[in-house]
Structures are given as C-alpha cells and as structure tokens.
Amino acid sequence: MHALGVRAHDEIAAASDAGTLDAVRARYLGRGDGLLTVVRKQIGAVADPEARRAMGQTVNAVVERVTEALEERRAVLSAASTGSSTETIDLTWPPPPLRRGHLHPVSRVFRDVRRIFAQLGYVPVSGPELEYDRYNFTLVNMPPGHHSRDTQDTFYVDDDRLLRTHTSPVQIRSMLIRGAPQRVIVPGKAYRRDYDATHFPMFFQVEGMCIDEGIALSDLKGTLEFFARSTFGIDRAIRMRPHHFEFTEPSVELDVTCAVCGGEGCRLCKGSGWLELLGGGMIHPNVLRNGGVDPARYSGFAFGIGVERIAMLAYGIEDGRLLYENDVRFVSQA
Ligand SMILES: [Zn+2]
Incomplete structure (x- = not known):
C-alpha cells in the first residue's frame, strides 16, 4: 500500500506538464480502474471488522496524500508556465546586498x-x-x-x-x-x-x-x-x-x-x-x-x-x- 503511495509520489514529482499529471491521476485515482480505487473497493471484502477499519484508514490516508501532491504539483506547473511568459529581467538592476556571516x-x-x-x-x-x-x-x-x-x-x-x-x-x-x-x-x-x-x-x-x-x-x-x-x-x-x-x-x-x-x-x-x-x-x-x-x-x-x-x-x-x-x-x- 505504502509502496503504491511512494510510486505515485515519484510519478507526480516527475510530471513536467499538465497532460502527464492528468495521466498520473487517472492511473491511480481513476473512477473505475485506478490502482488506488481498486484497492479501496477490496476493503469491503475484509471479514474482520478491526482489520477492515485499519485498512480503510490506511487507504484513505494514502489517497488523501496523493490527492494533495497532485494539487501541489498542478499549482507549481501552472505558476511556472505563466511565470515564464510574463517575467522580465532587468539586467541593470543592482543585486541585493550580500549578507556577511560572522562567528557565533x-x-x-x-x-x-x-x-x-x-x-x-x-x-x-x-x-x-x-x-x-x-x-x-x-x-x-x-x-x-x-x-x-x-x-x-x-x-x-x-x-x-x-x-x-x-x-x-x-x-x-x-x-x-x-x-x-x-x-x-x-x-x-x-x-x-x-x-x-x-x-x-x-x-x-x-x-x-x-x-x-x-x-x-x-x-x-x-x-x-x-x-x-x-x-x-x-x-x-x-x-x-x-x-x-x-x-x-x-x-x-x-x-x-x-x-x-x-x-x-x-x-x-x-x-x-x-x-x-x-x-x-x-x-x-x-x-x-x-x-x-x-x-x-x-x-x-x-x-x-x-x-x-x-x-x-x-x-x-x-x-x-x-x-x-x-x-x-x-x-x-x-
Ligand atoms: Zn555589576
């Protein structure tokens, strides 16, 4: 379960555009056959109520973290794409002063x-x-x-x-x-x-x-x-x-x-x-x-x-x- 979460995080971090990110979302959270969705559907089949509750909590936590990671990555990608088109750099502007360190x-x-x-x-x-x-x-x-x-x-x-x-x-x-x-x-x-x-x-x-x-x-x-x-x-x-x-x-x-x-x-x-x-x-x-x-x-x-x-x-x-x-x-x- 955690391995699946880690893999999802790796793929999210590697996604370099919105299209790739959508594909990652579908692969893990897709309504019918998303990898995490499938796991979630299996929870109901666990007989022991204690084990069922524990598994439910684990799966929900992973889904929640993956969802958050997707949203964060999406925000980063969209900021980067708008930034590159509108940002201008004034090369004549003096750099901020360097802060000198000193001994403790x-x-x-x-x-x-x-x-x-x-x-x-x-x-x-x-x-x-x-x-x-x-x-x-x-x-x-x-x-x-x-x-x-x-x-x-x-x-x-x-x-x-x-x-x-x-x-x-x-x-x-x-x-x-x-x-x-x-x-x-x-x-x-x-x-x-x-x-x-x-x-x-x-x-x-x-x-x-x-x-x-x-x-x-x-x-x-x-x-x-x-x-x-x-x-x-x-x-x-x-x-x-x-x-x-x-x-x-x-x-x-x-x-x-x-x-x-x-x-x-x-x-x-x-x-x-x-x-x-x-x-x-x-x-x-x-x-x-x-x-x-x-x-x-x-x-x-x-x-x-x-x-x-x-x-x-x-x-x-x-x-x-x-x-x-x-x-x-x-x-x-x-
Ligand atoms: Zn004194």
Missing part, C-alpha cells in the same frame, strides 16, 4: 581563549568525548562511590563508558603521553544532564594545565589575571576565593570585577561587584601520580574555563539558552 559568540570566545593561552606557550591538545569512567572520575580523584559523582548528572553509555562530564580526563591522558614539564590547554565539549539559563547538556570547556618544578599558586593567579585582562579589559581586577574540587588542592574560584558596573554593584553581579569566572587550583598529588608524574619533584596547576559563561559575561547575555536556540535575530547581532 561561543566560537568567538573559543578562538580568543586559544589565542590568549597560545601567547603564554600553551599547546592545545584533545581527548575523546566518549570516555572511560576511570579517566573521567577515578583517576582525577573521584573513586567509585564518591559523593561528587552524583552532582555531575552523567550521561552513561554503559557501565564502563560515559560522555565526559568535564575536560579534566585529558589532564591524565596528557600527563601519560607527555610527562613533565608541560603546558597544555584542552578546548573541547563536555556533557551533563542539565538545562537551564546557565547550564547546557552539551557545553564547551577549556581545561588548562601547567606542570613543572616549583609551580606555585601565585603562578596560577598570574596566568588567570593575564587571561581575565586579555578577555575583559586591562582595568579588570581578579580575586581568588577558597573552594573545593576533588582534583586540586588547594582549590580556588576566580572572580573578575563586573564588566557592567566595574565593581560598584549592579543587577548582573547581584550587587557584589564581582562575577564568578572559573575554577582551578594546584593539581592534587594523587592526580599527578595517576598521570605518572612524581609529585615529590613536580607540581602544577589546572583550571577549567566555561566558554558559555565567558560569552555570557563578555556580551552581557542573561539567558545562556539563547546561545543554542539558533534564533537568527540573536545570532545575527554583530
């Missing part, structure tokens, strides 16, 4: 972050988005049963694999590949089961990691200050607040002075004058060890930048969902 805010921030850290000698590296539980959690100091696993709303693929919830597993992978010293950033996607004004099921992160002898928290501060000023302006100040992450010790959250009020307090910063920018800290000795790096000799810092968060702060976007809803009015703002 997230792509732009992504590009800027890479550029800023390239100036400090960071090399971009990547890792798999479909990750093993071991790399995503266990080796970054979140062993099975650890309470912090619950807070991440993970997309599990099976018992052993998941969509990475952060770019941090690449810390381990990069240590195992490159050893120490090293300076890398990991621009990439991460996934969590979350969707509201500031959380997205897929989001972009830039992980940063620096390992060498004698690396201290002050190095992290200097690095992130350079990043914040390069992104938001030279007059921005930053502050670090103690925080807790499993994979760093000590851990900090980094704030930047509000881009709107400059620190005096406004709606965006909820009166505090500060905006939360990112998290980081000194890499936990366990994590260094898991990456095959000797914590007695080397130390390092790591940080994670939320790209959407930077885009929202840099462009004053209050609801981050706008970034992903593909509303042309939003994304075409230069």
Whole structure:
C-alpha cells in the first residue's frame, strides 16, 4: 500500500506538464480502474471488522496524500508556465546586498581563549568525548562511590563508558603521553544532564594545565589575571576565593570585577561587584601520580574555563539558552 503511495509520489514529482499529471491521476485515482480505487473497493471484502477499519484508514490516508501532491504539483506547473511568459529581467538592476556571516559568540570566545593561552606557550591538545569512567572520575580523584559523582548528572553509555562530564580526563591522558614539564590547554565539549539559563547538556570547556618544578599558586593567579585582562579589559581586577574540587588542592574560584558596573554593584553581579569566572587550583598529588608524574619533584596547576559563561559575561547575555536556540535575530547581532 505504502509502496503504491511512494510510486505515485515519484510519478507526480516527475510530471513536467499538465497532460502527464492528468495521466498520473487517472492511473491511480481513476473512477473505475485506478490502482488506488481498486484497492479501496477490496476493503469491503475484509471479514474482520478491526482489520477492515485499519485498512480503510490506511487507504484513505494514502489517497488523501496523493490527492494533495497532485494539487501541489498542478499549482507549481501552472505558476511556472505563466511565470515564464510574463517575467522580465532587468539586467541593470543592482543585486541585493550580500549578507556577511560572522562567528557565533561561543566560537568567538573559543578562538580568543586559544589565542590568549597560545601567547603564554600553551599547546592545545584533545581527548575523546566518549570516555572511560576511570579517566573521567577515578583517576582525577573521584573513586567509585564518591559523593561528587552524583552532582555531575552523567550521561552513561554503559557501565564502563560515559560522555565526559568535564575536560579534566585529558589532564591524565596528557600527563601519560607527555610527562613533565608541560603546558597544555584542552578546548573541547563536555556533557551533563542539565538545562537551564546557565547550564547546557552539551557545553564547551577549556581545561588548562601547567606542570613543572616549583609551580606555585601565585603562578596560577598570574596566568588567570593575564587571561581575565586579555578577555575583559586591562582595568579588570581578579580575586581568588577558597573552594573545593576533588582534583586540586588547594582549590580556588576566580572572580573578575563586573564588566557592567566595574565593581560598584549592579543587577548582573547581584550587587557584589564581582562575577564568578572559573575554577582551578594546584593539581592534587594523587592526580599527578595517576598521570605518572612524581609529585615529590613536580607540581602544577589546572583550571577549567566555561566558554558559555565567558560569552555570557563578555556580551552581557542573561539567558545562556539563547546561545543554542539558533534564533537568527540573536545570532545575527554583530
Ligand atoms: Zn555589576
């Protein structure tokens, strides 16, 4: 039945003039021996009332769609035939202006972050988005049963694999590949089961990691200050607040002075004058060890930048969902 419908649609689409189209109509819907008409006549012979009703519905639906397709094709053909005889083209008329595209805010921030850290000698590296539980959690100091696993709303693929919830597993992978010293950033996607004004099921992160002898928290501060000023302006100040992450010790959250009020307090910063920018800290000795790096000799810092968060702060976007809803009015703002 459906095959018949598909064949009819193909023939309708191929009909290039009204005469051919009439022939197609007759072949399928002709009063006496149209292919669909014949099928319709057979419905009455089906004994089971349930089956009869079901078949009737199917046949009617196909007939309806074929009829619609015939009418649409007829309209297209008649528009084309009248159009070609009356249309005139003024070759001297200037063409409509070309609309230039531009980068999506997230792509732009992504590009800027890479550029800023390239100036400090960071090399971009990547890792798999479909990750093993071991790399995503266990080796970054979140062993099975650890309470912090619950807070991440993970997309599990099976018992052993998941969509990475952060770019941090690449810390381990990069240590195992490159050893120490090293300076890398990991621009990439991460996934969590979350969707509201500031959380997205897929989001972009830039992980940063620096390992060498004698690396201290002050190095992290200097690095992130350079990043914040390069992104938001030279007059921005930053502050670090103690925080807790499993994979760093000590851990900090980094704030930047509000881009709107400059620190005096406004709606965006909820009166505090500060905006939360990112998290980081000194890499936990366990994590260094898991990456095959000797914590007695080397130390390092790591940080994670939320790209959407930077885009929202840099462009004053209050609801981050706008970034992903593909509303042309939003994304075409230069
Ligand atoms: Zn403010």
